[in-house]
Amino acid sequence: MRKPGDDPIEDRPTLLAHALEMSVRYGPGPWPADAHRLPDDPPPPDDDHPIMTSVVLDGIRTHHFGVSPDVDAVTEVMGLLGALTSDEPFRAGLVRLHELLAGVSALTVADGLVHRLRQGTLPAERVRWVGRHLAEHGTRREAVKTGLVLLGACGDERDRDLLLLLGTLEEFTLYAAVALDRTLPDGRRAVYDLARRVRGWGRIHAVERLRGCDDPEIRDWLLRDGFRNEIMDEYLAHIAATTGGLYSALNVPEVDDALLDGAGGILAALAAGGPAEDMADYGDAVPALGRFAFLAADRPATLGRLDSLLSILAFLRDPGDDRSWPAEELRRLRLRYEELAAEPRWGDLVRAHLADPRRTDFDRALWAAERLALPVLPLLTARLEVEPLDESTWHHAVRLAGPREIEGLCHLAERLLPLPDPAGGPADRFGLGAEFAPDRALEDVVNGLGTFPGTGLPLILAALRSRVTRVRRAALATLAAWPAAAVPDEALDRVRRAMAVEPHEETRVEMASFLGDR
Known part of the structure; x- marks a missing residue:
C-alpha cells in the first residue's frame, strides 16, 4: 500500500536521483566537479562575475562567522512535524514542509530542531520517516539537508547507505557526517568512509569529526592523505598532526615515503598559519620539524618535498612574535633547513623539470625556482613559445626579468598574445x-x-x-x-x-x- 509520501513532491528531479546517477557513472567517489552541480542550481549569471555557492557559504559560515539560529523557523517546522507525526502523514503537509524548508538555511535550524526533538515530544520513528522522505524525495537542497538533520536526530543503522550516498555530494557531507556520527555504533568508521569520498569542504567537515579518533587505520590515513583537501590543507593539518600522532609516527624505524610526504605537507600547512590551529598550537612542533629534516636529507629529491622544505624554511626565518620556542632551538632548526635547502640536488631537480616546456607540473617547479632564486628566464621563454597563454609563466617571467630582459619579454608578449x-x-x-x-x-x-x-x-x-x-x-x-x-x-x-x-x-x-x- 502506497503512503502519501511515496509520491513525488513536485515535478523536478530529486537530489537523490542525481546522487544515484553520479554513483553509477563515477563509483563511490570522490566525484569530479561536474557531479557536484545539482539539479536545483540557480541559472548562471549573465556576466562572468563569481558567485559564492551554497556549499562554500556553509563552510565559511561554520568556520568563520558563526550561524544565527532562526527560532521562528524552528517553531514553524516543529509545528508541521507535529501534525505529520501525530497520525498517518498526508501529502499536503509533506509538500508544505518541503516548501518551507526549501527557503530556510538548514544551518540556522539544525541545532534548534535537534534540541527540540531530543525532548522526546514527537515519535522518533515517525520523525525518521519524514527525514527519509525529505532526503529521498527532496528537490531543493536546503530541504534535503534538513531531512538529514532529522535522520541525525532520529535515524539509525538503516540510514547508513542513504547518508553515505547523499554525503558524497559536497553539498550534503556536513549533514551526513553529523548524522552518521550520531546514529551509528561505528559512527567514526562511517565518517571515515565518507571522508575518503570527498575532497573539498566535505573533506574538511568529515575529518573534523575524526578529531581524537584512536583507530589505527584512520590515524595512519590522516597522516598520509586525510588532511589534504581542495580548499586549504591548513584547515586539517593540526587534526592530522595531533590525532594521527605525527611525531611518534616519524620515529618508527622505517618511515615510508607516503608518511614522509604527508608529514611534510602537514608541517608546511602548520607553518603557513591559519585559518585553524597552526604551528603555535602543536606541542611536538620542534622535535617533529627536526625529525622531518633528518629523514628528508636521505631521501630522493621530489618537488613535493621541496615545497614542504621551502615553506617550513620561510616560517623558520619569520616565525612571528608569538613563538615561545627557545631562541637557540629556533636558530638550530633554521640553520638545518637552510643547509638542507642549499643542497644542489634541489636546483638540479627544478631545472630538469623546467627544461621540458610541456611538463604538466611545470607551474609547480616554477614556484620552487622563484623561491630558490634560480636564473631560469630562458626556460620560461621556451615554455611560452609552446604555451603562450600560461598565465603563471608570464607572471614569473616578468618578475625574473631585469632591465636588460624586460624589453625582449614585452616583444615576445606582443608576438604571442592575442591582444x-x-x-x-x-x-x-x-x-x-x-x-x-x-x-x-x-x-x-x-x-x-x-x-x-x-x-x-x-x-x-x-x-x-x-x-x-x-x-x-x-x-x-x-x-x-x-x-x-x-x-x-x-x-x-x-x-x-x-x-x-x-x-x-x-x-x-x-x-x-x-x-x-x-
Missing part, C-alpha cells in the same frame, strides 16, 4: 574561464611593468581597451607608477578616450584622478 581587438569595447567582466585566458596573461605582463618606466607601452595601451575590468585597472596602475615624464601623450590620450566609454564606475573615477595628476 584586445581595437574594434571591441570595454565591458565590466571579471575574466573567469578559458575564454579570458589571453586577457589574464596580458594582465600578468602589464602588472610587472610598473618598475620599468617607458617599457611595454603597446601592451599597456592594448590593456586599456580590454573587455576585463581588472586588466584595464592594471594598465592604469602601471602608468600611475611611472614618473610623469615617462608617460607619453599617446598614453594620456588613450586614457581620456578609455574614460569616456568606461562602464565600471570605480575605474572611471581612477582614470579621472590619474589624468588630474598629470
Whole structure:
C-alpha cells in the first residue's frame, strides 16, 4: 500500500536521483566537479562575475562567522512535524514542509530542531520517516539537508547507505557526517568512509569529526592523505598532526615515503598559519620539524618535498612574535633547513623539470625556482613559445626579468598574445574561464611593468581597451607608477578616450584622478 509520501513532491528531479546517477557513472567517489552541480542550481549569471555557492557559504559560515539560529523557523517546522507525526502523514503537509524548508538555511535550524526533538515530544520513528522522505524525495537542497538533520536526530543503522550516498555530494557531507556520527555504533568508521569520498569542504567537515579518533587505520590515513583537501590543507593539518600522532609516527624505524610526504605537507600547512590551529598550537612542533629534516636529507629529491622544505624554511626565518620556542632551538632548526635547502640536488631537480616546456607540473617547479632564486628566464621563454597563454609563466617571467630582459619579454608578449581587438569595447567582466585566458596573461605582463618606466607601452595601451575590468585597472596602475615624464601623450590620450566609454564606475573615477595628476 502506497503512503502519501511515496509520491513525488513536485515535478523536478530529486537530489537523490542525481546522487544515484553520479554513483553509477563515477563509483563511490570522490566525484569530479561536474557531479557536484545539482539539479536545483540557480541559472548562471549573465556576466562572468563569481558567485559564492551554497556549499562554500556553509563552510565559511561554520568556520568563520558563526550561524544565527532562526527560532521562528524552528517553531514553524516543529509545528508541521507535529501534525505529520501525530497520525498517518498526508501529502499536503509533506509538500508544505518541503516548501518551507526549501527557503530556510538548514544551518540556522539544525541545532534548534535537534534540541527540540531530543525532548522526546514527537515519535522518533515517525520523525525518521519524514527525514527519509525529505532526503529521498527532496528537490531543493536546503530541504534535503534538513531531512538529514532529522535522520541525525532520529535515524539509525538503516540510514547508513542513504547518508553515505547523499554525503558524497559536497553539498550534503556536513549533514551526513553529523548524522552518521550520531546514529551509528561505528559512527567514526562511517565518517571515515565518507571522508575518503570527498575532497573539498566535505573533506574538511568529515575529518573534523575524526578529531581524537584512536583507530589505527584512520590515524595512519590522516597522516598520509586525510588532511589534504581542495580548499586549504591548513584547515586539517593540526587534526592530522595531533590525532594521527605525527611525531611518534616519524620515529618508527622505517618511515615510508607516503608518511614522509604527508608529514611534510602537514608541517608546511602548520607553518603557513591559519585559518585553524597552526604551528603555535602543536606541542611536538620542534622535535617533529627536526625529525622531518633528518629523514628528508636521505631521501630522493621530489618537488613535493621541496615545497614542504621551502615553506617550513620561510616560517623558520619569520616565525612571528608569538613563538615561545627557545631562541637557540629556533636558530638550530633554521640553520638545518637552510643547509638542507642549499643542497644542489634541489636546483638540479627544478631545472630538469623546467627544461621540458610541456611538463604538466611545470607551474609547480616554477614556484620552487622563484623561491630558490634560480636564473631560469630562458626556460620560461621556451615554455611560452609552446604555451603562450600560461598565465603563471608570464607572471614569473616578468618578475625574473631585469632591465636588460624586460624589453625582449614585452616583444615576445606582443608576438604571442592575442591582444584586445581595437574594434571591441570595454565591458565590466571579471575574466573567469578559458575564454579570458589571453586577457589574464596580458594582465600578468602589464602588472610587472610598473618598475620599468617607458617599457611595454603597446601592451599597456592594448590593456586599456580590454573587455576585463581588472586588466584595464592594471594598465592604469602601471602608468600611475611611472614618473610623469615617462608617460607619453599617446598614453594620456588613450586614457581620456578609455574614460569616456568606461562602464565600471570605480575605474572611471581612477582614470579621472590619474589624468588630474598629470
